Amino acid sequence: MRATVSVTPVQLPEVLLHLAVVRPVFLWGSPGIGKSSLVRAFAESLGLECVTLLGTQLAPEDLIGVPELVGGRSRFAPPETIARDEPYCLFLDELNASSPEVQKAFYSLILDRRIGTYELPAGSVVIGAGNRATDGALARPMPSALVNRMVHLHLEASAKDWLEWAGGAGVHGWVLDYLTQRPDHLWSPPPKVEEPFSTPRAWHMLSDALHSYGDDIGEDLLGVLAFGTLTAAHASAFKAYVKTVRHAYGLEAVLRGDARWPHAPADRDLLYFLAEAFRARLVKQLPHDKAHASPAGRQLAHRGKALLLELAELSLEIAQMVIAADDDGNPVLPTWFLVEVTRDLPRLVAART
Structure with a gap:
């Protein structure tokens, strides 16, 4: 992902305040420039708990859950990490480093804010983050369907x-x-x-x-x-x-x-x-x-x-x-x-x- 226009850490909170509340956002940046801490600080400023999922440590079932029987029919029960009653900030860190199967599992969660029958509470925000392939970090190409489901921001270090x-x-x-x-x-x-x-x-x-x-x-x-x-x-x-x-x-x-x-x-x-x-x-x-x-x-x-x-x-x-x-x-x-x-x-x- 090439950076055409970048934002600084000071600019990021205001940009997220207008974007993340209406659409999922993906934050690109080099390792160590503060992406994770900035997202956590943004969630805290909104009074939201920040729930972090590391893409490199996930399997598809960690998102969609496991099947359970309800009334003689099976349905997938999402994990309690995701299935919450109160609005929260879902931070998908290292999303583009996850396997293709995990990236596909995020499709409906990112676009429709839904997994199976569970829907994120109103007021929740979804933010992803990852390094670029040019940074020498682990990064897999994201399918165009996933790329097109998010607004992309490039964070640059500002002394x-x-x-x-x-x-x-x-x-x-x-x-x-x-x-x-x-x-x-x-x-x-x-x-x-x-x-x-x-x-x-x-x-x-x-x-x-x-x-x-x-x-x-x-x-x-x-x-x-x-x-x-x-x-x-x-x-x-x-x-x-x-x-x-x-x-x-x-x-x-x-x-x-x-x-x-x-x-x-x-x-x-x-x-x-x-x-x-x-x-x-x-x-x-x-x-x-x-x-x-x-x-x-x-x-x-x-x-x-x-x-x-x-x-x-x-x-x-x-x-x-x-x-x-x-x-x-x-x-x-x-x-x-x-x-x-x-x-x-x-x-x-x-x-x-």
Whole structure:
């Protein structure tokens, strides 16, 4: 299922409020971005109990029930998990990972809100969810008849939404501060091999582990936790960030001139992290057009050229990473700044010499 238009976690409750009360909804999204928790929170907001059925753990008889004799005739008695007297939210998680027989068993429940003679109480809502085949997760093609029985929504991870939620959910301060600086590290595409990858759920797990150990956790053990939950690149950067916190060694101090780029071989990860943060700062604060640069922006550009020179003296590779183009070869930093870097660096080198 390809995503043409997506919704964010903040937009989802209102969309569900208008859609799920009239039609079944299917929520698509990558693993770990919060589909299940958002559905449960939506049901709670309506005062409905959320009954979750996992498609990968169901057989057809778990839905249609078993036959029983009533008045000399047989009928199927649906399980009590589904057959309830009060309205509720029926959440069909991993629906598209279930077997074809189970998917067929959902037909009448999704479209007609009925199984045999049992009908969902008025006011009930039906919401399905699943991962996409492109996410590397277990996913089977859904028959067109089933696809056509639901309204399809694509959920995308939003760092802004997640950070607003995390601020009131007790997420560890290191995780909050790091993702505030690097919101692009909240989510990463699922890898093609069996290894951890960054998602909102993964960051939340790391937060819980940090709370359990406490802030005096050793550097080696911190690495075990970070590399056990995040992508290797994000885990390495997070470890370096924690080092800056513990040693009060941040980018602001480098920009002010109160500290220099770390140069010890043992601090190579710290140097890389600060350089990435430096690149992100330049991208965020330098205007596309120099004519629109504020005094602070001009000062950052001037200081940035000097810092690039100092960084190149320590590691030409890391300095090139700061000004590198994106994966498609397009400049990330403003063109005028790159031109000035090319023009002024020889002069700065000569002055330092």
